[in-house]
Amino acid sequence: MSKGKNTNLRLNLSDILVTIVIALVFGLVFRLLGPVYDLVKPFGLHLDALLYGIWFIAAPFAALLIRKPGVAFLAETAAALAEMLFAGSGGVINLYYGLLQGAFSEAVFAAWRYKKFSLGIASLSAFAALIASIILDAGYAYLPLLAGWNLILYLVFRVIGSVLFSGLFPYALVKGLEKTGVTQSLRPVTKEDYNVLK
Amino acid sequence: MDTVLTNTNTLFFKINPSLKFILISSLFIVYLFVQNLNTMIWASLFFLILYYFVSGLSGKWSFWFVLITLIVSLFSASAMILFGKGSHIIYHQSLILITQESLARGVLLGLRTFTFSLIGMIFATTTLPVPFFYSLMQQLKVPVRYAYGCLAAFRMIPIMAEEFMHIRQAMRVRGMTRQKGVKAFCERMTRYTITMLAQSIRRAQRTAIAMEAKRFSMTEKRTYFYEIGWSRNDVYFVIILLLTVALGFVFSSYFPLTPYTNVLDQ
Amino acid sequence: MSLNDRESWGVTNLRLAFPKKKSMLFKDLSLDYQKGEKILLLGPSGCGKSTLLQVLSGLVPDSVELPMRADRHAVPDNWGFIFQDPDTQFCMPYVDEEIAFVLENRSISRNRMSQLIHHYLDMVDLKLENSHQLIRTLSGGMKQRLAIASVLALEPDVLFLDEPTALLDPRGTVQLWQTVRRIGNDRTLIIVEHKIDHVLDFIDRVVLFNHKGEIFADGPKVTTLARYREKLDDFGIWHPGVWKGYEEKQLDKSDDTFGELILELNHFEVLHQKRVKLFIEELMIHRGEWIAIIGENGAGKSTMIEGIMGLLHTKGKLSWTFPHPEDHVQFVFQNPEYQFVTDSVEDELAFSLRIKKMNEDEIARRVDQSLERYALKEQRLQHPFQLSIGQKRRLSVASAMINHPDVLILDEPTFGQDARNTFALLDLFQQLRQEGTTIIMVTHEMEIVSRFATRTLTIDQGRLVKDTLNESSKEEKRFGYGFDEHEHVIF
Numbered sequence: 040m041s042k043g044k045n046t047n048l049r050l051n052l053s054d055i056l057v058t059i060v061i062a063l064v065f066g067l068v069f070r071l072l073g074p075v076y077d078l079v080k081p082f083g084l085h086l087d088a089l090l091y092g093i094w095f096i097a098a099p100f101a102a103l104l105i106r107k108p109g110v111a112f113l114a115e116t117a118a119a120l121a122e123m124l125f126a127g128s129g130g131v132i133n134l135y136y137g138l139l140q141g142a143f144s145e146a147v148f149a150a151w152r153y154k155k156f157s158l159g160i161a162s163l164s165a166f167a168a169l170i171a172s173i174i175l176d177a178g179y180a181y182l183p184l185l186a187g188w189n190l191i192l193y194l195v196f197r198v199i200g201s202v203l204f205s206g207l208f209p210y211a212l213v214k215g216l217e218k219t220g221v222t223q224s225l226r227p228v229t230k231e232d233y234n235v236l237k
Numbered sequence: 238m239d240t241v242l243t244n245t246n247t248l249f250f251k252i253n254p255s256l257k258f259i260l261i262s263s264l265f266i267v268y269l270f271v272q273n274l275n276t277m278i279w280a281s282l283f284f285l286i287l288y289y290f291v292s293g294l295s296g297k298w299s300f301w302f303v304l305i306t307l308i309v310s311l312f313s314a315s316a317m318i319l320f321g322k323g324s325h326i327i328y329h330q331s332l333i334l335i336t337q338e339s340l341a342r343g344v345l346l347g348l349r350t351f352t353f354s355l356i357g358m359i360f361a362t363t364t365l366p367v368p369f370f371y372s373l374m375q376q377l378k379v380p381v382r383y384a385y386g387c388l389a390a391f392r393m394i395p396i397m398a399e400e401f402m403h404i405r406q407a408m409r410v411r412g413m414t415r416q417k418g419v420k421a422f423c424e425r426m427t428r429y430t431i432t433m434l435a436q437s438i439r440r441a442q443r444t445a446i447a448m449e450a451k452r453f454s455m456t457e458k459r460t461y462f463y464e465i466g467w468s469r470n471d472v473y474f475v476i477i478l479l480l481t482v483a484l485g486f487v488f489s490s491y492f493p494l495t496p497y498t499n500v501l502d503q
Numbered sequence: 504m505s506l507n508d509r510e511s512w513g514v515t516n517l518r519l520a521f522p523k524k525k526s527m528l529f530k531d532l533s534l535d536y537q538k539g540e541k542i543l544l545l546g547p548s549g550c551g552k553s554t555l556l557q558v559l560s561g562l563v564p565d566s567v568e569l570p571m572r573a574d575r576h577a578v579p580d581n582w583g584f585i586f587q588d589p590d591t592q593f594c595m596p597y598v599d600e601e602i603a604f605v606l607e608n609r610s611i612s613r614n615r616m617s618q619l620i621h622h623y624l625d626m627v628d629l630k631l632e633n634s635h636q637l638i639r640t641l642s643g644g645m646k647q648r649l650a651i652a653s654v655l656a657l658e659p660d661v662l663f664l665d666e667p668t669a670l671l672d673p674r675g676t677v678q679l680w681q682t683v684r685r686i687g688n689d690r691t692l693i694i695v696e697h698k699i700d701h702v703l704d705f706i707d708r709v710v711l712f713n714h715k716g717e718i719f720a721d722g723p724k725v726t727t728l729a730r731y732r733e734k735l736d737d738f739g740i741w742h743p744g745v746w747k748g749y750e751e752k753q754l755d756k757s758d759d760t761f762g763e764l765i766l767e768l769n770h771f772e773v774l775h776q777k778r779v780k781l782f783i784e785e786l787m788i789h790r791g792e793w794i795a796i797i798g799e800n801g802a803g804k805s806t807m808i809e810g811i812m813g814l815l816h817t818k819g820k821l822s823w824t825f826p827h828p829e830d831h832v833q834f835v836f837q838n839p840e841y842q843f844v845t846d847s848v849e850d851e852l853a854f855s856l857r858i859k860k861m862n863e864d865e866i867a868r869r870v871d872q873s874l875e876r877y878a879l880k881e882q883r884l885q886h887p888f889q890l891s892i893g894q895k896r897r898l899s900v901a902s903a904m905i906n907h908p909d910v911l912i913l914d915e916p917t918f919g920q921d922a923r924n925t926f927a928l929l930d931l932f933q934q935l936r937q938e939g940t941t942i943i944m945v946t947h948e949m950e951i952v953s954r955f956a957t958r959t960l961t962i963d964q965g966r967l968v969k970d971t972l973n974e975s976s977k978e979e980k981r982f983g984y985g986f987d988e989h990e991h992v993i994f
Contacts, residue, residue, distance in 0.1 A: 052382055052454060052566070053441070056441040059441075060437045062390075063394065064437050085316060087313075123357055130354045130357015132350070179269060181317060181500075184501075185316060185321055186334065189316060189320040219889065220886065220888055226522070228570060232570045235527060235570060236520060385604075391596070395639055396590060396639070403838070404841045406814045410812065410833075411844050432843070440590070443592075444593070444594060447591060447593070450583070460613055462600060462613065462616055
C-alpha cells in the first residue's frame, strides 16, 4: 500500500463503515419491504418485478454518495450478506445475487473511471445490476420456459422498476442528502479545497 | 434479535463459522443443477427435519417461519405454474394455462426457494456475528478493516431500529401521516430514508474516527481476543450436511414420488 | 531552564479549512503544551475547538482528511481521545470485547487480555457483575466511563477530551469528572468542555477562543477566568455562578393562577410489547401549569409523555377536554432532527399550517412572526439539519408553537444545550406560559425544576411516586432554603 499523493481514492475506514451502514439501512428497508414484495407475488403477473428494482439500490446509491472505486460492489454485497444474516426469505440465494449485481453495478462506474456520477450513469448501473439478476434468474427460475407474453411483461416491469427505484430514486435521495450537509465530508478532498489555505 | 434465539450451546453454534458459511453457500450450486422434482421434494423434507433439530429459533417462531416461508416460496413460482410453457394441459382459461410440465417446474422452483430459505435460516439462527467475523479474518483472511467495519455496523442495528421508531412517532406528531395519496406516501418514504441515512452516516463516520483513535489502522499484526479454531464438531457438521444432501438423492431414486425426473424435458 | 526539558507538543501557524468553504476555520493559529499540563479550551460553539483537538491528536489529517498545513505539527506518541457521543465510540457489542479491541490493536497476547480488561474497568470504577455485558444496556454515563477505560488500554500519556459530558445527565457528569480527575493525575489533559463546574478544580491553564477561531487569552486558570468572567456568559458556558447571573435578569413571574382542567388520567397504563411500562392512578392537569417530570434514567418519564401523546399503546382513562386534541397539543422530541420534514426553515414552520390548508397570506404572516420571535430570521432558507444545536431546538419548538397549541409537551428540551440557549428557551417557555400555554416537560436539570416549574411529578420504576405543587417551595426559596431538600428528593 503506497502512501503517495494520489491515494485519496483508496477506501479508508470511514468510507468502508459508511458504505456498510448504508447497506444495512437498505437491508433493513428490504427486510421491511420483503413481506410487501412477497404479497404481490401470487398473481403471477410479475407485479413483484416492478418492485424488484429496489434490490439494486444500495450499489448506485453508495457510489453516488462516496464516489470512490469499490463502494458499489461493497454496498450491494454487504446488503445481501445482511439480508442473509437477518434471515430474509431466499436465504443464501441473496448472497449470489448480491455479489453479481454488485459487480455489474460497479463495472458501470468503473467504465467511466469514477469521474461521472450523473443520473444517466446511475440508471445505467441499475440496468447493469438488472442484467446480472436476469442472468441468474434464467438459470435459477427457468425464465425461458415462461409463456412469451408473460416473459415480456416480466422483462418490461423489471426494466421500469430498476431504472425507477435504483436509478432515479437513489439519485433523488443523494440530492436530498446533499442538502442536509452530511455528504460533504464523504467526498474526496480536491485541490481547490487546499487553495483556500493560501 | 438476541431475545429470539433460545440456546446458543448447541452443536451448530460450535462449528467453525467459516466452514459453515462456505459449505452452506455452496449448497446453492448443488441444488441449482437439480432438475429432478423427486430429489427436490426429498431434499426439502430432509432439510426441514434438519432445520427442526438445529435451528436456534424458539418453537413458536420457527413454526410460523416455516409456514410463511413455504407459502411465499410457492407464490414466487406462481408465474411458472400459471403461465409456463407445456403440452399436457390441466386447466386453460384465457391467459391462464396450467400444464403438467409447468406445474412440475413451478413446484420444483417453489421447493428450491423453500430449501434455500431453510438453509439460510439454519445459518442465520446459529451464527453469532462476532465469532463469524473473527473467523472470517482468521480462516478466510478477510481484511480486518472490512470485518471490523461489519461488526461496528452490526452494533448499530438496535440503535437504528430504535431511531426508526422515533422518526415514525415524530412524523406522526408533525401530521405527516395525515396526508393521503401516492404522492404523500412517496414523500413520506423519502423523508424516512433521508433522516435515517443522515443519522446513520454521521454515526458511521464518528465511529470510524473513534476506532482510528484507538489505533485501529496502525496495527500491522494484531492479536485476537477470540481465537476461532477447529474441533470435532466440524467433522460432525460435515457428516450431517453430507448425509442430508445424500439422503435426498438416494430417496429420490428409490422412492420417486412423481414421474418428473427432469422438469426441463419437453 | 527545567521547563524546556519537558516534552512539548502542539501546532505553529496552523491553517485549516473545511472542504467547499470559502474561508479558513483557523488562520495561523499556534498552541503549545507541555507534558503534565491540564488545559481547558473554552469558546463559543462553532469556534473550532473540537477540530483543533483532533488536529492536536493527529486524527486530522491522518484519519480525517481536511485541507490543512502548519509550520510545525507535533503529536504525542501515546494519546487517547474521548468523544462527545456515548453511542458512537464503540465498535463491538460487548463491554469486554470493546476493551479487547484496543488490546488487539496493541498486539497484546491473548492470555493477558482478561486480566487487563478487569484492570481497566476497575480504573474507571465501572463495576459490572459480568464484563461480558451488552454495551447498549449501559447508561450514557457508564458508556462514557467505558470509553475512558478502553482509551486507558492504550496507556496514553496525553488525554484529549471533547465535551465528554455534553450528552450526560448531572449525575453522570459528576461521576465522569471524578474518574477523569483520578486517572488524570499523572497525565496530560486537554479538555474542551461547556459545563465547567466540575472541571475547574483540577485544571491549571485556560485557553479562550473567540467566534473567529482565534485564541485571545491563554494563561493560568485563576487570573484568566477572573479577567474574562463576563466572556463565559457570552459563550454560554455552564459555570458555577451562571444561574445566579441569569436570575438577576429573569422575567417577573408572579402570575401563578391556573385555569380549568384540561387533562385527566385515571388508572392510566402505558404498554410496550404487552408489558406495563408506566402506571398512573390519577392525575389532573390544569391550564397554565408548568409541569416538570423528573426521575432516574429509565424510570419511565419519556414513556409517560409518549403515552399521553398517544404514541404508545395505553389503557385506562386519558381524556383531554379538547374535542380534537391533535390541534391543541404539541410535542417536541429530544432529538429535533427526527421531526424535521422539509428542506428549509421556513417550510418547516409552514408545514403544519399547510396541512390545515390555511391561506398563504396568513401562513406567511405567522412564519415571519415566528422567525422573529425564535431568532431564526437569517437561517430562513437553510436546511434544518445545517443549523446549530441551539437553532435546531428553537426551530423544533417554533414549528410546534406555530399552531398556537394550548399544551406543549417537551422531552428534555435543554439537553445538550449551552447556558445561553438554555436561558433563551426558558425565557420563551415562561412567555408562552404567561400567554396561557400549559407546559409539560421531562428534565434532569433541578435548577429548572426549582426555579420554573409550578408542579413536579416524580417517576420511579414506572410509577408516579410524588406529585408536588411548587408553590410552597417558592415560598421557602424566598427565605433562602428549600433548594437542597429538592435535590435529595431525587437523588
